Amino acid sequence: MKITVSINLGGYSFNIDEDAYAELKRYLKNLELHFAGEESSSEILSDIETRMAELFRTKLTNYKQVIDIRDAQEIISILGTPEDISDNEGPTVRDKFSSPGYHRMYRDPDHRAIGGVCAGIAAYWDLEIWVVRLIFLALAMMGVGFLIYIILYIVIPEAKTTAEKIAMKGNPVNIHNIKNSVKEEFETVRKNMTSKNQ
Amino acid sequence: MDLENNKAQMRKGILEYCILSVLSRNSCYASDIIKELKEAEVIVVEGTLYPLLTRQKNAGLLSYRWEESQQGPPRKYYELTEEGRKYLADLDKSWMELVESVNLIRTR
Numbered sequence: 316m317k318i319t320v321s322i323n324l325g326g327y328s329f330n331i332d333e334d335a336y337a338e339l340k341r342y343l344k345n346l347e348l349h350f351a352g353e354e355s356s357s358e359i360l361s362d363i364e365t366r367m368a369e370l371f372r373t374k375l376t377n378y379k380q381v382i383d384i385r386d387a388q389e390i391i392s393i394l395g396t397p398e399d400i401s402d403n404e405g406p407t408v409r410d411k412f413s414s415p416g417y418h419r420m421y422r423d424p425d426h427r428a429i430g431g432v433c434a435g436i437a438a439y440w441d442l443e444i445w446v447v448r449l450i451f452l453a454l455a456m457m458g459v460g461f462l463i464y465i466i467l468y469i470v471i472p473e474a475k476t477t478a479e480k481i482a483m484k485g486n487p488v489n490i491h492n493i494k495n496s497v498k499e500e501f502e503t504v505r506k507n508m509t510s511k512n513q
Numbered sequence: 514m515d516l517e518n519n520k521a522q523m524r525k526g527i528l529e530y531c532i533l534s535v536l537s538r539n540s541c542y543a544s545d546i547i548k549e550l551k552e553a554e555v556i557v558v559e560g561t562l563y564p565l566l567t568r569q570k571n572a573g574l575l576s577y578r579w580e581e582s583q584q585g586p587p588r589k590y591y592e593l594t595e596e597g598r599k600y601l602a603d604l605d606k607s608w609m610e611l612v613e614s615v616n617l618i619r620t621r
Contacts, residue, residue: 326586395558
C-alpha cells in the first residue's frame with residue numbers, strides 16, 4: 316500500500332505516488348532554476364507542465380489510475396533534464412552571461428595546508444595538490460621556495476565568494492555551477508558534522 | 514574528435530530554422546511541432562522546444578492564440594508573424610547557400 320498525492324498539472328488532475336511526486340517536484344524546481352534568468356521563465360515552465368500532463372495522460376488507463384515513479388522517470392527523460400536541454404539549445408542570450416568561463420587564480424581556503432597558494436595553483440591548472448606542494452618543497456630546499464611562497468601569498472587574493480571559487484577552477488559562473496558548488500559545500504558541512512558526532 | 518558532440522552542434526544550429534519551417538505551412542500546437550521534429554530526428558529531448566518557442570515569440574517571429582480543444586484544456590496554437598516569414602525567407606536563402614558550399618567542397 317502506498318500513499319498518493321493529488322496534483323493539478325496543466326489543468327488536469329492526477330493521482331501520483333508520493334515518491335514520484337518528490338521526483339517530479341525536484342525536477343520542476345531544477346527547471347525553474349535553469350530558466351531563472353530567462354525573460355518569460357514562467358511561461359516556459361507552464362508550457363512544459365502542459366506537455367508533461369499530456370504525456371502522463373497517455374500512461375493512464377481504466378486499470379492504471381495512478382502515476383508511479385517509473386512513469387515520472389520516463390517522462391522526465393522524454394522532456395530532458397536542464398543539462399540535456401542546454402546541450403541542445405541553440406546559441407542563446409543565456410550564453411552571454413555564462414560563457415566563456417571566467418578563469419583566474421585565487422588562493423583556495425578550502426584545501427589549504429598553509430595559505431592555500433598550492434591548492435589555488437592546483438585548482439587553476441587542474442593539477443593534483445600534492446604535485447604542486449612537492450614542487451614547492453623542492454624549491455624550498457634549494458632556498459627560494461619560501462620567498463616565492465610569501466610573494467605569491469601576498470599577490471594572489473583568496474577565493475571568498477562562491478563565484479570566485481568557481482572562477483578559480485575556470486568553470487563558467489552560472490546558476491547550474493553555483494547550485495553544484497553550494498551543494499558541495501553543504502555536503503562538506505554535513506560530513507564534518509557527522510564525523511564530529513561520532 | 515567527438516562525433517556525438519559534432520552532430521549535436523549541427524542540430525543546434527538548424528533547430529530554430531526547423532521550427533519556423535514547420536510553422537510556415539500552418540499554425541501548430543506545440544505537441545504537433547514536437548512530433549515533426551522527432552520524426553525528422555532534429556530534436557533529442559522535448560524540453561528544448563519550449564524555451565525556443567518562447568524566445569521566438571518574444572523576438573516577434575511568432576504569435577499564438579488559444580484554441581478550445583475537445584480533449585482537454587485550451588491549447589496554444591503558434592503561427593508565424595509577417596516578420597517571422599521574412600526571417601524564415603532569409604534563413605531559407607542561407608541554408609541553400611550552405612548546402613551549395615558543402616556540396617561544392619565534397620564533390621570537388
